[in-house]
Amino acid sequence: MKTLQNLIDKVQDAAEDFANLKIQTVMGDLELKADNSIDFKQGQTIQGVVSNINLIDGDIKTQITEDFYKNYPELVQFHQSRESKGHEIITSNIATINTLVKTIKDIIK
Numbered sequence: 311m312k313t314l315q316n317l318i319d320k321v322q323d324a325a326e327d328f329a330n331l332k333i334q335t336v337m338g339d340l341e342l343k344a345d346n347s348i349d350f351k352q353g354q355t356i357q358g359v360v361s362n363i364n365l366i367d368g369d370i371k372t373q374i375t376e377d378f379y380k381n382y383p384e385l386v387q388f389h390q391s392r393e394s395k396g397h398e399i400i401t402s403n404i405a406t407i408n409t410l411v412k413t414i415k416d417i418i419k
Contacts, residue, residue, distance in 0.1 A: 314414070314417065314418065317414065318411075318414055321407065321410050321411060321414065324407070329364060329365050329366045329400060329403070329404060330362065330363070330364050330365075330400075331362070331363045331396045331399055331400050332360065332361070332362050332363075333360070333361045333362075333363070333389065333392050333393055333396050334358065334359070334360045334361075335358050335359045335360075335385055335386075335388060335389040335392065336350075336356050336357065336358030336359070336360070337356070337357045337358055337378070337382070337385075338350045338351070338354050338355070338356040338357065339351045339354055357375045357377055357378040357382075358374070358375060358378050358385075358389075359372065359373070359374040359375075359378060359379075359385075359386060359389040360372070360373045360374075361373075361389070361393050361396070363393065363396050363397065363400060365397070365400040365401065365404065370393070372393075374386070
């Protein structure tokens with residue numbers, strides 16, 4: 311029963327993460343790291359757009375660099391389409407959590 315309670319606790323802890331989505335459309339010079347991951351080179355200025363969507367509060371926070379906005383309108387539009395897709399992802403995540411919680415409650419009974 312303790313393992314089941316641990317699972318319930320983890321699902322509850324993860325619920326907030328499922329309701330938040332961070333969408334990033336960014337540009338900069340990339341490099342291959344020692345662990346074979348790819349990331350931006352340190353010390354450079356990254357240009358782009360970052361949006362944080364919270365379905366629970368209904369908040370959408372979008373930050374964009376001025377140069378990116380002026381020079382890459384097609385990428386700004388791409389980012390906006392990803393925001394729309396983000397709403398669908400969050401809705402799906404919440405439905406998944408709801409199903410998990412109901413299943414766990416049924417097991418406990």
